[in-house]
Amino acid sequence: MPGKENPQKALFQIAAQQGGYFTTQQAGEAGYYTRLRHYHLHSGNWERVGRGVYRLSGYPLDLRDDWIRWCLWSCNRKGEIQAVVSHTSAGLYHELADYLPAKTHLTVPPGFRRKAPAACILHKRRLPVEDVEDLGGYRVTTPYRTLLDLKQDHGEPDQWAQALEEAAKRGLITLKQKESLSR
Numbered sequence: 015m016p017g018k019e020n021p022q023k024a025l026f027q028i029a030a031q032q033g034g035y036f037t038t039q040q041a042g043e044a045g046y047y048t049r050l051r052h053y054h055l056h057s058g059n060w061e062r063v064g065r066g067v068y069r070l071s072g073y074p075l076d077l078r079d080d081w082i083r084w085c086l087w088s089c090n091r092k093g094e095i096q097a098v099v100s101h102t103s104a105g106l107y108h109e110l111a112d113y114l115p116a117k118t119h120l121t122v123p124p125g126f127r128r129k130a131p132a133a134c135i136l137h138k139r140r141l142p143v144e145d146v147e148d149l150g151g152y153r154v155t156t157p158y159r160t161l162l163d164l165k166q167d168h169g170e171p172d173q174w175a176q177a178l179e180e181a182a183k184r185g186l187i188t189l190k191q192k193e194s195l196s197r
Contacts (some may be wrong), residue, residue, distance in 0.1 A: 016033070017038050018164050019045075020045075021044050021045030021046050021050070021175060024043075024044035024045060025044040025046060026040060026041070026047075026070070026184065028044060029069075029070050029073065030041050031150045031151055032082050032086065032151030032152075033075075033076030033078065033079055033082040033083075033151055034069045034070045034073025034074070034075075034076070034117045035063070035067060035068070035074070035082050035083055035086050035151065036067075036068055036070075036086070037067055037068070037086050037089055037093060038051070038067075038068070039066070039089070039093040040093065041068065042106070043093075053195065055068070056057070056065070058071055058105075059071055061080075063083055064083065064086075064087050064131075065087065066087075066089070067086045067087050067109065069083075071103055078107070078149075078152060080118055081082055081099045081103070081107075081118060081152045081154075082151040082152045084097060084120060084131070084133075084152075085097045085098075085099070085120075085151065085152040085153060086151070087128075087131070088120070088122060088126070093136065095152070095153060096122050096123055096126055096154055097120040097121070097122050097126075097136075097153075098121045098122075098141055098153045098154065099118065099119070099120060099141075099152060099154040099155070100119050100120060100121040100137060100151065100155045100159070100160065100163055101114050101115075101119035101121075101135075101137060101155075101160070101163045101164060101167060101170075102115035102119055102164065103118050103119040103154075103161070104119070104154050104155045104159075104160040104163070104165075105160055105164055105177060107152050107154050108154075108157050108160055108181070108186060109180075110157070110161070110164075110176075110177035110181055110186075111162065111173045111176040111177035112176075112179055113164075113173070113178060117133055117134055117135050118133055118134045118135070119134070119135050119137065120134055120135070120136055120137065121136075121137045121138070121139050121141055121155065121163075122136050122137070122138055123138070123139075123140055124138045124139070124140060126138065137163070141155065141159065144156070145158070145159035146159075150157050157181050157186035157187050158181075158186075158191050158195075161177060161178060161181060161187065161195050162195065164177060165187075165195060178192065178195055178196070
């Protein structure tokens with residue numbers, strides 16, 4: 015493994031793509047084993063931010079910091095991210111209307127068994143690959159999937175109509191998609 019020769023460089027490359035965050039599994043793959051992980055945690059080089067999720071101390075905060083954190087929190091035993099930023103949180107990402115959710119909305123597979131953290135709302139659904147954008151460190155639903163989710167949530171009709179118009183005007187959805195959402 016490339017991380018074995020220079021664990022610090024390997025871990026930094028991983029964390030740099032994820033807003034400074036990394037998982038226990040990723041640290042191990044980079045070459046940091048249990049004793050070394052404990053050392054860096056207790057010496058202040060790393061901050062523990064959740065179960066199996068760490069952050070390089072002093073790494074600049076990312077605009078999507080919480081989304082990266084919660085997506086890494088959702089990793090399964092294979093280290094695969096399970097959560098996708100969705101609903102009003104994805105509306106905020108795509109800058110549709112004026113969505114400012116108080117909590118992070120995530121869609122997870124139906125069999126996901128972790129309890130939702132206080133800062134999150136979990137929606138259970140299997141999302142097709144074409145409905146998800148991978149942004150390195152976190153994933154977000156496409157504009158079309160986001161609008162579908164927002165419509166099904168029965169939120170503010172005026173806000174949803176504004177989001178639909180903005181998405182169409184900015185070319186985030188096709189005319190055909192707009193027509194199907196308008197029905």
